[in-house]
Amino acid sequence: MEISQLAYQAFSLFKEQQAKLHGVSVDFITKGHMFTVSPKVERNWFKHLYANDDLLSKIHTGTCKEMICEDIGLVTPTGIISGRVNNADRKNPRQPRKIGSTNGIQYQTATTHFDTYIPYRSLNEWATEPEFQKLVNAFYFEQKNAEIRMIGWNGIKKADVTDPATNELGQDVNIGWLQRVRDHKPEHAFKDKIGELTVTIGKTGTFKNLDDLVTKAIAVIPPAKRKNLVVFASDNMLLDRASALYAGANNKDLADNAVSIARKEVGGRPAYAADFFPENTIFITSFDNMAHITQTGSIRQRLEENSTFSCVDRFSETEEFYALGDYDKAVLIEGIVFVEEDANEGGA
Template identity: 30%
Template sequence: MRNDTRLLFNAYLARQAELNGVTNATAKFSVAPTVEQKLEDRIRESADFLKLINVVPVDQQSGEKLGLGISQPAAGRTDTSQNDRQPRNLVALDSRDYTAIQTNFDTAIKYSQLDAWAKFPDFQVRVRNQTTQQIARDRLMIGWNGQTAAANTDLLANPLLQDVNIGWLKHIRTDAPARVMDGVKIGNAAGADYKTFDAAVFDAVNELLDQWHAEASDLVVIVGRQLLNDKYLGLLNSADAPTEKVALQTLMLSRTIGGKQAISVPYFPPRSILITSPDNLSIYWQNGTRRRMIQDNPKRDRIEDFQSVNEAYVVEDLGKAALIDGIELPSTEQDGWA
């Protein structure tokens, strides 16, 4: 890197060391609690959908899920001459555990990129934002596509981070298969299960959700990208948004589906529909587990930022989630469904 860039980079290292109370940011260190929380806040602010869900710290690596949100009604009556009144626990009744596992977010920035940023007064912010924005993208990919937590991940085989952690949809498929419709045919063709998306969503809401959630005002319909065209759902309100903005933006569709607001979230499976409330989905990150090291690697003409934190993806109340998976649409080319 250029000499002027080197001065800026050294100042960045000194600032990171100062913030975290260490003498050297190029040796592995534990991120200070206040810095850890600020970093989590910045990651959450980087993606629209992360602002809508729960991204919460937990103290234990493993434990019972927090049960955020309301899972059942509270109203009732008891003949106290015969029985005691029984208060209800309003959090989710199923006692499912979470395990926060280490996730590495290791990134690199080429010297040439740092040299290009050196002329800007917000050099340190640009270096920081590259990492936080990618962590936000990665969390969306894992939440929607995560299938396993492999000891050694393979990005080439799993380009949507399917092997990094178990995501929300996998939890629904595994822990609540009765709340999943799979291989549903939707369209105006022979053999259709439903003629319209409205009918499919209406049926899923009434048949798959717990009854007290079916009329909840905070339910949304999250729709896959292959369903987003004018033949099926109408045009996006934000179709002209810049590519970089769309990469982290939750798009509000121009119509409701089954009476619920429809939205499109980055990296959601292309042929699926999820009905839930955003705050029924959580990412737990374990306090005090974020580790970091920044190093200069002249052998690769880049700086490298090694970060890790323990995290888990949790569906708080499975009774408030319905998944329509593997949707098939009429195909003129195949003269059937695809």
């Protein structure tokens, strides 16, 4: 397929706008050179990437100046500050205490390539639209947005050469939030067992229901750090729980109410069925304890017209990492199995 004259003109205007925004010439972009996204555009880039996403709009999203950093802009409680001293004898001066602290873990950014192409067919379709340039960028942002969530939940390592055929959810692209707990707080990462207790739920299970499991898991978190906790769970787990409650209800109204509650909260805490979240898994923390950080000035792009394959190639790269602010405020439970769930004891 050939690019239409109208689409060619629209895309040429797109390149002119890119050149103006990033301080390079149109010729520089047309020749396929890599350019650094300008600071102003970078801010807008983050705004569009995070603002309208139900998960990413709630977590900590920011930038860092260096490739290796320790302070990611999150402070964690160090203990109670309120109190008093008796300094009548002038021997016990009042001692100011720091509000919060970093966790002392170093994070290193990983170069992340995000290379896509836009078919001429799409450019031809968009050419008549007044918001052509927004459509070109939306094509990019929608997928990038989804992949941040994929890697955040499933990432386990940073491979030198990634293999998307084997790691369909970006397991080898970067280290995600769950893997951070496994690496840096293993005593809060449970798989198949919690101590000597197998993680089975139901009438014949170790835990009576999902609420029972979550309540015991939250007890692992220090009391002062239990504010705003959210229970992230795989959708299949919340569906199983809802089905059991529905089956055990005495009438349809009670059943509908039970199912509604089952999908919204677990163990008295808000439940969140996250896209791309691993099955048979629960992760307990707060939204603002999770972070996706990008190095300032690391977003680089280049455009290359590829008539051989009837498309425009868009090469993009960033330096980024995933982190948690407070590892004491996170609990991971994997390998959960439902066994003969007692519907009448669903906990809702």
